[in-house]
Amino acid sequence: xxxxxxxxxxxxxxxxxxxxxxxxxxxxxxxxxxxxxxxxxxxxxxxxxxxxxxxxxxxxxxxxxxxxxxxxxxxxxxxxxxxxxxxxxxxxxxxxxxxxxxxxxxxxxxxxxxxxxxxxxxxxxxxxxxxxxxxxxxxxxxxxxxxxxxxxxxxxxxxxxxxxxxxxxxxxxxxxxxxxxxxxxxxxxxxxxxxxxxxxxxxxxxxxxxxxxxxxxxxxxxxxxxxxxxxxxxxxxxxxxxxxxxxxxxxxxxxxxxxxxxxxxxxxxxxxxxxxxxxxxxxxxxxxxxxxxxxxxxxxxxxxxxxxxxxxxxxxxxxxxxxxxxxxxxxxxxxxxxxxxxxxxxxxxxxxxxxxxxxxxxxxxxxxxxxxxxxxxxxxxxxxxxxxxxxxxxxxxxxxxxxxxxxxxxxxxxxxxxxxxxxxxxxxxxxxxxxxxxxxxxxxxxxxxxxxxxxxxxxxxxxxxxxxxxxxxxxxxxxxxxxxxxxxxxxxxxxxxxxxxxxxxxxxxxxxxxxxxxxxxxxxxxxxxxxxxxxxxxxxxxxxxxxxxxxxxxxxxxxxxxxxxxxxxxxxxxxxxxxxxxxxxxxxxxxxxxxx
Amino acid sequence: xxxxxxxxxxxxxxxxxxxxxxxxxxxxxxxxxxxxxxxxxxxxxxxxxxxxxxxxxxxxxxxxxxxxxxxxxxxxxxxxxxxxxxxxxxxxxxxxxxxxxxxxxxxxxxxxxxxxxxxxxxxxxxxxxxxxxxxxxxxxxxxxxxxxxxxxxxxxxxxxxxxxxxxxxxxxxxxxxxxxxxxxxxxxxxxxxxxxxxxxxxxxxxxxxxxxxxxxxxxxxxxxxxxxxxxxxxxxxxxxxxxxxxxxxxxxxxxxxxxxxxxxxxxxxxxxxxxxxxxxxxxxxxxxxxxxxxxxxxxxxxxxxxxxxxxxxx
Numbered sequence: 014x015x016x017x018x019x020x021x022x023x024x025x026x027x028x029x030x031x032x033x034x035x036x037x038x039x040x041x042x043x044x045x046x047x048x049x050x051x052x053x054x055x056x057x058x059x060x061x062x063x064x065x066x067x068x069x070x071x072x073x074x075x076x077x078x079x080x081x082x083x084x085x086x087x088x089x090x091x092x093x094x095x096x097x098x099x100x101x102x103x104x105x106x107x108x109x110x111x112x113x114x115x116x117x118x119x120x121x122x123x124x125x126x127x128x129x130x131x132x133x134x135x136x137x138x139x140x141x142x143x144x145x146x147x148x149x150x151x152x153x154x155x156x157x158x159x160x161x162x163x164x165x166x167x168x169x170x171x172x173x174x175x176x177x178x179x180x181x182x183x184x185x186x187x188x189x190x191x192x193x194x195x196x197x198x199x200x201x202x203x204x205x206x207x208x209x210x211x212x213x214x215x216x217x218x219x220x221x222x223x224x225x226x227x228x229x230x231x232x233x234x235x236x237x238x239x240x241x242x243x244x245x246x247x248x249x250x251x252x253x254x255x256x257x258x259x260x261x262x263x264x265x266x267x268x269x270x271x272x273x274x275x276x277x278x279x280x281x282x283x284x285x286x287x288x289x290x291x292x293x294x295x296x297x298x299x300x301x302x303x304x305x306x307x308x309x310x311x312x313x314x315x316x317x318x319x320x321x322x323x324x325x326x327x328x329x330x331x332x333x334x335x336x337x338x339x340x341x342x343x344x345x346x347x348x349x350x351x352x353x354x355x356x357x358x359x360x361x362x363x364x365x366x367x368x369x370x371x372x373x374x375x376x377x378x379x380x381x382x383x384x385x386x387x388x389x390x391x392x393x394x395x396x397x398x399x400x401x402x403x404x405x406x407x408x409x410x411x412x413x414x415x416x417x418x419x420x421x422x423x424x425x426x427x428x429x430x431x432x433x434x435x436x437x438x439x440x441x442x443x444x445x446x447x448x449x450x451x452x453x454x455x456x457x458x459x460x461x462x463x464x465x466x467x468x469x470x471x472x473x474x475x476x477x478x479x480x481x482x483x484x485x486x487x488x489x490x491x492x493x494x495x496x497x498x499x500x501x502x503x504x505x506x507x508x509x510x511x512x513x514x515x516x517x518x519x520x521x522x523x524x525x526x527x528x529x530x531x532x533x534x535x536x537x538x539x540x541x542x543x544x545x546x547x548x549x550x551x552x553x554x555x556x557x558x559x560x561x562x563x564x565x566x567x568x569x570x571x572x573x574x575x576x577x578x579x580x581x582x583x584x585x586x587x588x589x590x591x592x593x594x595x596x597x598x599x600x601x602x603x604x605x606x607x608x609x
Numbered sequence: 610x611x612x613x614x615x616x617x618x619x620x621x622x623x624x625x626x627x628x629x630x631x632x633x634x635x636x637x638x639x640x641x642x643x644x645x646x647x648x649x650x651x652x653x654x655x656x657x658x659x660x661x662x663x664x665x666x667x668x669x670x671x672x673x674x675x676x677x678x679x680x681x682x683x684x685x686x687x688x689x690x691x692x693x694x695x696x697x698x699x700x701x702x703x704x705x706x707x708x709x710x711x712x713x714x715x716x717x718x719x720x721x722x723x724x725x726x727x728x729x730x731x732x733x734x735x736x737x738x739x740x741x742x743x744x745x746x747x748x749x750x751x752x753x754x755x756x757x758x759x760x761x762x763x764x765x766x767x768x769x770x771x772x773x774x775x776x777x778x779x780x781x782x783x784x785x786x787x788x789x790x791x792x793x794x795x796x797x798x799x800x801x802x803x804x805x806x807x808x809x810x811x812x813x814x815x816x817x818x819x820x821x822x823x824x825x826x827x828x829x830x831x832x833x834x835x836x837x838x839x840x841x842x843x844x845x846x847x848x849x850x851x852x853x854x855x856x857x858x859x860x861x862x863x864x865x866x867x868x869x870x871x872x873x874x875x876x877x878x879x880x881x882x883x884x885x886x887x888x889x890x891x892x893x894x895x896x897x898x899x900x901x902x903x904x905x906x907x908x909x910x911x912x913x914x915x916x917x918x919x920x921x922x923x
Contacts, residue, residue, distance in 0.1 A: 043851035043862060049728030050841055051854035051861065052789060052814035053876045074866045075848075603866065 015096050017134045023090030029083045037076050078600040085593040093583040102136035103193035104129075105185035107178060107212070109200065110147035112484065112530065113556045114171040116300040117200055117218040124217030125198065126163055128567045132194065133159055142188050145169065146178035146197070149525070155188075170505050172484035172530040174553035179209050186210035201562045214565050221559035222248035224272060225303030229293060229550050230480060231284055231311055238284035238310050242293045246272035247558040255296040260285040267296075284310060289478065289546065290534055302483075302531050303557040307548035309534070312478035314470050317343035322355030323373070329448055330355075330371075336459055337466040351469050355446070359411065362438035367469030369462060372408050374446035380406055387429075388422040394431065394441075394464045395420050398457035405450035411442065420461075429461075439472070441465045477545050481528035482552035487537075487545060489526045495539045498523045502535035502549075626782030629730040633737070640740060640778040647744035648751075650905045654913070655921045656749040656832070657894075658717040658804055682710045718800045719755040720829075721746045722762050724792045724809035725783045727855045734900030735838035739808055741904045742834045746806050747775065758800070762792030764813075769798075789856040791815045794823040805831040811880075812841070817887030825891060832917045833888060835881075835897045842877055846870055 018024070048054075106125065108114070114121065133139045141162040143154040154165035178197055185195045197208055200218035208214060227243040246252045252272050258265040263285075272278060285291050288310075295304040318340045320327045330353045334340065343349035352368040357375075362368040384407045389395045400421065410426040416434030419427040423444075432440040441461070443452075452458040474490045481487045491498055498518040503511040513536065518526055528549035529535050537545035551557065583589075686695060686706035699707040723729075723743050730736035743759075750757035759770040763783045774780045791813040799805060805824050811817075811833070824831045846852075846865040853860045863869075881897065888895040896917035898907045912918045 043849040044846075045851045045853065046844075046846065047731065047853045047855045048841070048844070049731050049810070049812050049855050050844075050873075050877065051852060051857070051859060052812075053880060054852065054861070054863070054873060073848075073864050074868070 015134070017094050017096055019092035019094050021091060023092060024087050026083060026087040026090050029086075030080055033076065033079050033083065037073065075600055075603040078596050078603065082593055082596040082600065085589050085596065089586060089589055089593065093586075095581050095583065096134070096136055100136040101138045101140060102132075103140045103142065103189035104132055105142040105144060105189045105193060105195045106198055106215075107144045107146055107181050107185050107195065108153070108166075108169055108171070108198045109178060110145045110150075110171050110173040110176065111200070111556055112171050112174065112302055112552065113200055113300070113559065113562075114198075115302055115531070116221060116223075116559060117216075117562075118171075120217040121198060121200075122163070122166055124215070125166060128196075128215065129159055129162070131567060140189075142185060143169075144181055144185055146176065146181040147173050148181040148184060170530065172527070174482065174484065175555050182208060182210050182212045186212070199565075200559070202565065213567075215567060216563065216565035218559070218562040218564060220562050221299040222250060222252060223300045223303070223557050223559050224248070224252045224254050224270075224295065224298060225300065225554065225557040226293065226295065226306045226551060227277060227303075227554035227557075229306035229308055231308050239281055240284050240291060240293065240308055241279065241281035242306055243277055243279055243554075244270060244272065244295065245277040245554055245557075246274060247554070247560065249274050249560060254298070256280070257294055258282070258285070259292040259294055260288050260290065270295075284308075290548070300557055300559065303551040303554075305532060306550050307532055307534050308480055308550070309478050309546055309548045311480065312476075312546075313339045314473050314475040314477050316340045316350040316466060316470055316473065317347065318351045318353070319343040319349035320353045322353070322371075325448060326355040326371075329453065330369075333453060333459055333462055334466075337463055339470075340466075350473055351466055359432075359440060359442050361434075362432075362440045364436060364438055366438040367465065367472065368438060368440045369443075369465060370440055371443045371447050372411070372445060374406055374408060374449050382407055384423055390418075390420050390422070392418065392420050392431070394461060394468070398460055400455065400457050403450065403452060403455055403458070405445035405452070408444055408446070411444050431465075439465070439468065476543060478547070479545070480548045480550055483528050483530040483532050483549035484552060485527055486524075487526055487528050487547060489523050489537060489545060491520070491523050491539050491544065495520060495523075497540050498526075498544075499538045500526065500529070500535060501538065502529040503533050505529075505531060625784055626725050626727050626730045627784065629727065629736065630782055633730065633733040635736065635740065637778045640744070643737070643741050644744045644747065644778065646904065647741060647748040650745060650908070651748040651752045651921070653905065653921055654745075654749075654908055654918045655753065656719070656746065656804065656806070657916060657919050658719065658749070658753050658755055684708050684710060717753060717755040718803035719746070719750045719757045719806065720760070720797065720799055720803045721750075721757065721806040722760045722767065722792065722794065722797055722808065724807070725761045725763050726789075726792065726810075726813075728789075728812050729808075729810050729836070730782065731855050732838040732840050732900065735810070735836050735841075738836040738898055738900050738904070738907070739810075742808050742836065742898065745904065745908070746808070746834075755804075756800075758803075760797050762794060762797065764790035765793055767793050767796040789813055789854055791820055794820060795826075797823075799824075799826050799829055801828060803829050805829050806834065807831065808834045808836070810837060810841075811835050811884055817884045821887055821891050821893055824893070831891075831893045833884075833893060833895045834912070834917065835884075835895060836900065837897055838900045843874060844870065846873075 106129075129141070138157055139159070140157050141154060141159060142152060143162050143165055144152050153169055154162040156162070182195060182197060186193070189195060195210060195212040196215045197203070197212045198215050200216050203214055224244065224246050227245040229240070229242045231238050231240050233239070244254075244256070251274065254270045254272070255267040256270055257267045270278060280293075290307065290309050293306045293308065297304050316337065316339065318334055318337070319342070320330060320334070334351075334353060340351070348363060348366055350365075350367065352362075352366055354368060355371045355373050357373055359370045359372075383404050385404050387400055387403060389398065389400055407423055411430070413427075414432060414434065416432050416437075417427070418431045418433065419429070420431055421427070421429040426444075428444050430442040430444070432442060445452075447453060471488045472490055474492045498520060499515045500518050501513040501515045503513050518537075526537065528547060530549060532549045532551050534548050536543060536547070683696065683699070684707070686708050690708055694709050696707045696709045699705070721743070723739065729739050747757065747759070749755075757772070759775050760767045761770060761780065761783055762768070768783065770780050792809060794807065807824060821831070846863070847870070848865060850863050850865055851860060852863060884895060894915045894917040896908075896912035896915050898911050908918050913920070
C-alpha cells in the first residue's frame with residue numbers, strides 16, 4: 014500500500030509558509046518597553062538573551078501554529094489516497110497520428126514519460142496500451158512494463174493528415190474497459206469539442222510560427238513540364254524565408270520570400286531538363302516536414318483503349334474516350350485495358366480489362382418513350398454529378414448479376430450499373446443507347462466515364478511515376494505472378510537526400526502500401542524491376558498550422574475519478590481537519606490579546 | 610547629594626530618577642501636597658515606634674523598664690537592681706524583696722531610607738506611592754517626636770538628607786547609577802536601637818539575607834515598605850518585545866507568549882516569597898503596597914496586618 018495525491022496542486026498551499034515568514038519578519042518591529050525586572054527575566058529565559066532569529070522563531074507559538082495549519086491545509090487539499098496492494102489499472106494512450114505531431118516529438122516523449130510515471134502511482138499495477146489514432150496500424154505496446162512502453166514510443170512516427178481519432182479512441186476504451194483511463198495525445202485542443210468515450214486530451218505542444226509548402230505538383234504547359242508550389246505563412250506575423258530548387262547535386266541560388274500573416278504565395282518554374290526529379294526547398298523552421306517538396310515528372314499508367322460496336326457507335330464514343338488522359342489505341346490482337354462496346358447482351362468482361370458497355374436499341378426494343386429524371390445512387394463514381402437533363406429511351410431491364418451495384422435508377426429498374434464480380438474486370442453498364450440520348454452533351458456522363466477510366470488505370474498493373482501525399486496509400490497494383498516487392502526510401506530520421514534503404518513489402522498487403530513519411534523520393538520494385546517511382550509530399554496544409562497548438566496537462570480531477578476504484582481516501586482526514594481547526598483557534602487565541 | 614554613577618560603558622545611558630520626577634510632575638509643591646496627605650493619615654495610623662529608643666528620655670513609653678511614672682509590673686529583686694525601685698510596702702507585708710517596675714519613657718530613633726534607584730520611579734503610580742510612604746514616615750516621626758534621620762540611597766552610596774531640606778521638600782533624587790543593584794544600605798550610619806524604615810521595591814538580584822543583615826545591624830528593628838505596580842507584576846508583554854533595563858540600560862529582544870508571561874509572573878512571585886520568608890525569619894515587617902487606591906486604604910490593607918503600622922491610640 015502506498016500513498017498518492019489526487020490533487021498534487023494542493024501542495025501549492027505550502028507557499029503560504031514563506032508568506033507567513035515574511036509577515037512575521039515584517040512584524041519583527043518590536044515593541045520597546047523599559048522595565049525594572051530584567052533580572053527576573055534573566056533567570057527565566059536565558060536563551061533569548063541575544064534575540065537570535067532561530068530562537069525567536071522557536072519561541073513564537075503563533076508562528077508555529079500557523080505553520081502547522083498551513084501544512085495540514087496542504088495535506089487536506091492534496092487529497093491523499095492510499096493505494097491498495099494488488100490493484101490493477103488500465104491506461105490507454107492513443108497517439109495522434111497527424112504529421113503535425115512530429116513538430117513536438119521529443120516534448121511528447123518526455124511528457125508521456127513524466128505523466129505515465131504519475132499515472133503509474135494510481136494503482137499497484139498498471140497495464141499500458143499504446144495505440145496510434147491511425148487505426149490501420151497495430152498497437153505499439155500492450156503490457157505492464159512502462160519502460161518498454163516508452164521504448165515503443167521512441168519508434169513511433171506520425172504519418173497521417175487530418176483524420177478522425179474516434180475509431181482508435183473507441184477501440185482503446187473497449188480494450189481498457191469502463192474503469193480504465195483513455196488519453197488522446199495530441200498537439201492542440203480537440204477541435205470538435207470533448208472527445209468520445211470519456212477520453213482525456215493530453216498535449217505537450219506550443220504555438221509555432223510556421224511557413225510551409227501547402228501544395229506542390231508538376232503540370233504540362235505547352236508540352237513543357239512546369240513545377241508549381243504554394244507557400245503559406247501559417248502564423249500571425251510577417252515571415253521571411255529563403256527558397257531554392259535542388260535537382261540531383263545541383264542547387265539553384267536561394268531567393269527570399271516575404272509573406273504577410275496567413276498569406277499564400279504561388280510559385281512556379283520550368284522543371285529542370287534531363288531529370289525526372291527535383292526538390293523545392295524552403296529554409297527550415299520549427300516544423301521541417303513541410304519545408305521540402307520532392308517532385309517527380311509524372312508518368313501515369315497508359316490505358317490501351319478499344320471500341321466494339323456498330324459503325325455509328327465508334328464515332329460517337331471516340332470523342333468521349335479521347336477526353337481521358339494518357340490513352341492509346343490497343344494494338345491488334347492484344348487485350349485492351351479499357352473497352353467501349355455496344356450490344357444487346359453485356360456478357361462478361363475478362364479479368365484484366367475494364368469495360369464500358371452500352372445497351373443497343375434496335376427495332377425490337379425501340380420505343381418512342383422518352384424518359385428523364387433518373388435517380389442516382391450515392392457512390393464515389395457518381396459523387397456530385399448532375400443527371401437532371403438526361404433524356405433517353407427506356408430499354409428492357411437487364412437481369413441482375415452477381416457483383417452488380419446500381420448507380421442510377423430508372424423508376425424501379427437499374428439504368429446505370431457497376432459490375433465488380435470477383436475474377437472479372439469491372440464493367441460500367443449503361444442500359445440505354447447513347448446514340449438515342451443526349452448523354453454525350455451532359456458533363457456528368459463524360460465525368461462518369463473518366464472516373465471509371467481512372468479506376469481502370471488504378472487497377473492496371475504497370476509502371477508508374479507520380480507524386481503522392483505522404484502517409485496515404487499509393488494504390489500499388491503488382492502483377493499476379495509477382496514474387497518480391499520492395500520499397501526503397503531514406504530512413505525516417507535520415508537527413509534530406511540520404512541514401513534509400515530497401516524494405517520488403519508483404520505481397521498480401523502490397524495494395525495497402527503508403528507513400529513514406531517524411532516527404533522524400535521513393536521507389537517500389539517488383540522482382541527487381543522498377544514499378545513505382547514516386548515522391549511523397551506533405552499531405553495537408555492543415556497539419557502545418559500550429560497557431561492553436563498548446564499544452565494540455567494531465568487533469569488530476571479526471572485521474573482521481575478513475576483512481577477511486579484503486580485507492581481509498583485518507584481515513585484520518587477528519588482528524589487532520591479537526592487539528593487544522595484547533596490550530597486556527599489556538600492561533601486566534603494567541604492573537605486575540607494582542608489585538609485587544 | 611552628589612553621587613558618582615557607576616559607569617557601564619557598554620550600555621547606553623539610563624533614565625535618571627530626576628528626569629522621571631520631572632516627567633511625573635513631582636515638584637516640591639506636589640510633594641508638599643503628599644506631605645499634607647500623610648499628615649492627615651498619621652492621626653489614624655502610626656509606625657510601631659515603641660521598640661525604637663534612645664539614650665535620652667523622651668515622650669514615648671518604651672518597651673523596656675524605665676523611669677517613667679507608669680507602673681508596669683513586679684518582679685523578684687536580684688542583686689544589682691536599683692534599690693530605689695524596691696517595693697518597701699511589699700517587703701513589709703511579705704518579707705520578700707520585690708522590685709516595682711515602671712515603663713520606660715523613650716524618644717524613639719527613626720532612620721528612614723528611600724531607595725532612589727530608577728526602578729522606584731519608573732511608573733508614576735509606584736513613584737507616587739513611594740513618596741507617599743516617605744511622607745507618611747516623616748509625618749509619623751513628627752507626630753511622635755521621634756529622632757528622624759532620612760537618607761537617599763542608591764547602589765553606590767547613601768546620602769543623608771538635612772532636616773530643613775526634608776521639611777521644605779528641597780531635595781532631588783540621585784543621579785543614575787547605571788546598574789541594577791540594591792541600595793547601599795551598608796553605607797547608612799544606622800543608629801543603635803533605631804527603627805529602620807526602608808522604602809524600596811526590592812527589585813534587585815541579591816539574596817534578601819544580605820540586605821537584611823545590613824538593615825538589622827546594631828540591634829535595630831526594621832520595617833520594609835515595598836511599593837509595587839501592576840505593570841511590573843503583570844506585564845502585558847506579547848509577541849516580539851525589546852526590553853530595556855531602566856537602571857543598567859541593557860537591551861534584550863524577547864518573544865513573548867502567554868506561557869512565557871506566566872513563567873515570568875511565577876518568577877516574580879517567587880522573588881517576593883523569598884523576601885517574605887527572609888523578613889519573617891528576622892522579625893522584619895515587610896509591607897508591599899500597591900499603586901492603586903488611597904494610601905490610607907493601602908496601609909490598612911497591606912501594612913497593618915503585617916505590623917508595619919499600627920492603629921494610633923485615641
